[in-house]
Amino acid sequence: MTGPIRVAIVDDHPVFRLGMTGLLGSLPGVVVVGQAADAAEARALVTADVDVVLMDLHLGGDSGIEVTRDLVRAHRGLAVLVITMSDDEEAVVAAVRCGARGYLLKTAGPDAVERAIRAVANGEMILGPQVAARAMSTLVSGRTAVRVPFPELSAREREVLDLVARGHDNAAIARRLVLSPKTVRNHVTTILTKLSVSSRPTLIVRAREGGLGGMEASEEMGPA
Structure with a gap:
């Protein structure tokens, strides 16, 4: 140039x-x-x-x-x-x-x-x-590089989304990640916006389709 x-x-x-x-x-x-x-x-x-x-x-x-x-x-x-x-x-x-x-x-x-x-x-x-x-x-x-699910999210947001996909409510996610419930709530709101999803149940489906969530038993889901 x-x-x-x-x-x-x-x-x-x-x-x-x-x-x-x-x-x-x-x-x-x-x-x-x-x-x-x-x-x-x-x-x-x-x-x-x-x-x-x-x-x-x-x-x-x-x-x-x-x-x-x-x-x-x-x-x-x-x-x-x-x-x-x-x-x-x-x-x-x-x-x-x-x-x-x-x-x-x-x-x-x-x-x-x-x-x-x-x-x-x-x-x-x-x-x-x-x-x-x-x-x-x-x-x-001979390994195949793993596709990063939802690259538009930050690493922390993907971590939160994975736990949402497992069925954890915000309080449980806060305990696991040692965050305040307000911080988790803000992360969930940001994730909903970035993925253009309007509700938590739809977000869970979207996350699981993307490969997140695993097979962990669900807990009661709280509000976003």
Whole structure:
């Protein structure tokens, strides 16, 4: 590509954003256009002028997977480079399926970050060495990477949804996850909205169709 690479940084940790801004600002031909701490800020920040988005997968209560999908759909040609602490195969598969062009761990060195940014800006697909090693191990062992159910949800929201699908009420979910009932209730409301489902019974059916819930005995279901 011609001209500087315009990069937006999306991460809920301010120290990481500041450090990455300093690193990228020292690279020739790279310009940081702004930072975002959550999904709403990311959607407002990223415009057609942005070339690369550095995306964390966990944005507080928001899902970087969902934000990646929305940004890629909204801006043709946008390159999303996931940079996160999670190296599990499910997260990699979900990120790629939602349109990410690269996947790095936050332990990557400055040279690796620079190479990845320039690669995805030029339309290449890139995985960090540790991520690539895990992917190769999966291929060599003959295992099939597991599809992440409901990638638009955060990891915590999927955990809550799994327990909802098992028939637990909000109080039981709160005890299991060591959360307040209000927090669980908020998670359930968010899940209903994200999945465009209007009721808890319908949500349970949808979750079980997606592979969540297992065979655990049901408890009395409480209100969402």
